[in-house]
Amino acid sequence: MKAITFQGIKNVEVRNVEDPKIMKNDDIIVKITSTTICGSDLHLIRGSIPKMPTGFIIGHEAMGVVEETGKEVNKFKKGDRVIVPFPVACGYCWYCEHGLWSQCDNSNDHGEVGGILGYSELMGGYDGGQAEYLRVPYANVGPRKVPEDLTDEQVLFLTDILPTSYWGVENGGVKKGDTVVVLGCGPVGLLTQKWANYMGADRIIAVDNIDYRLEHAKKFNNVEVLNFEDYDNTGEYIKEITHGGADVVIDCVGMDGEMSIIEKIESKLKIQGGSKSAIEIASQAVRKGGTVSVVGVYGARYNNFPFGDFFSRNITLKMGQCPAHSYLDRILDLIKKKEFDATDIITHKMSLSDGKKAYELFDQKLDHCIKVVLKP
Structure with a gap:
């Protein structure tokens, strides 16, 4: 065959x-x-x-x-x-x-x-x-x-990708009236946006740096879109426009996010599992007491993971393989x-x-x- x-x-x-x-x-x-x-x-x-x-x-x-x-x-x-x-x-x-x-x-x-x-x-x-x-x-x-x-x-x-995206929204506890940020507009991210709409989210913000994917999200999923390359600090900008942060942030990117030079070197040396740019945006974009749901794949261990940012603001982290x-x-x-x-x-x-x-x-x-x- x-x-x-x-x-x-x-x-x-x-x-x-x-x-x-x-x-x-x-x-x-x-x-x-x-x-x-x-x-x-x-x-x-x-x-x-x-x-x-x-x-x-x-x-x-x-x-x-x-x-x-x-x-x-x-x-x-x-x-x-x-x-x-x-x-x-x-x-x-x-x-x-x-x-x-x-x-x-x-x-x-x-x-x-x-x-x-x-x-x-x-x-x-x-x-x-x-x-x-x-x-x-x-x-x-x-x-x-x-x-x-x-x-x-x-x-x-x-x-x-259908059960994975559904599970990511359910794991995040998305409910009617919520503000939801979806990091990534690839296939899982686009379907996650659809499920967030299905669950009754009031406001959905889709984040990516590929214009045609952002255009697709806006056209088919009734969402606001942000190109993270347009902002010095995307997480802080989201916190500002949502007046304190989103109720739920869903990371559909994982280790495929944009890597810093240091992360690239560390990944080559197998002392870093890939980019952590998406989870860093999530740590800033979620409101105090909010939830971050991770469906994007992460590998190995990570240096400078923003654990303290989550702990100090009572953030719930939920993640894993669907x-x-x-x-x-x-x-x-x-x-x-x-x-x-x-x-x-x-x-x-x-x-x-x-x-x-x-x-x-x-x-x-x-x-x-x-x-x-x-x-x-």
Whole structure:
């Protein structure tokens, strides 16, 4: 089969690789009909995530049709159309039973956190979904059937960015009348803005430095927009225009934020996990007693983290890897009822064979790229 594979820093290639096989009795094999590139995949190709072997198949946002089932699979049959959530979860450990699906104790032999599809040996070593076929473990637990009358594009993002963005807003406790700041206008940030509107936020301020993404946020999400490059201190400016700060700040950027020269040096030396510019803005933009919800990925440890700023102002910090399984059914129901639509973020549809070009467009933000859907 064809698959997008990691071939080194800033280098992905579409290669012919071996087809996946049933390895355990509760596996299924899915023939992929749509997949996509996530911002988190860029961490892999930039070298921010360790234990990426050459030839590793990338991708954790994929859907398709069940091709084969293991002997113990009772939830699906060949021909069923499914979406596959990105966390790999067993369904029976303490964490799964308590809704912390992304922290599954049995899905990752290589680390303390739960497994993730297509996300390095560190996250379980599972082959990813940017391919023609995907092996899905614990199939009775994760995947969901989707109705035939919904397009792939309507439901594909249930695999990650729809539940992640919903969870970020819910984790922040956004409620009717709140002022919310969303840091980042990439796919997760744009969907977070939609969910904040859905939850009844009165004022939403979207922050980024890419003009076309800010324009998209303003056009589709009914938000105010700020380009952080226009201000000497964006956090303090937000505090000023909100008369004391936002009720909730949601960081959808993580370590991909703009890095200072010192941070670049420290990151190269592996003594810093990437940029902390977004969390620094959050520490200034949130009101006293407010909440900062972090869904952007952070790695390793950070020097000069603004812990004191949060402590002194009674800020609640909430963060982590989204337990996607908990949100699939409720969001799918909203999509069925036409109460929520995420398809406006799709700017490019391409063949899986053009995966290398798709990564370049997405990584370098060319041709006003926001989200690419790949078709095998």
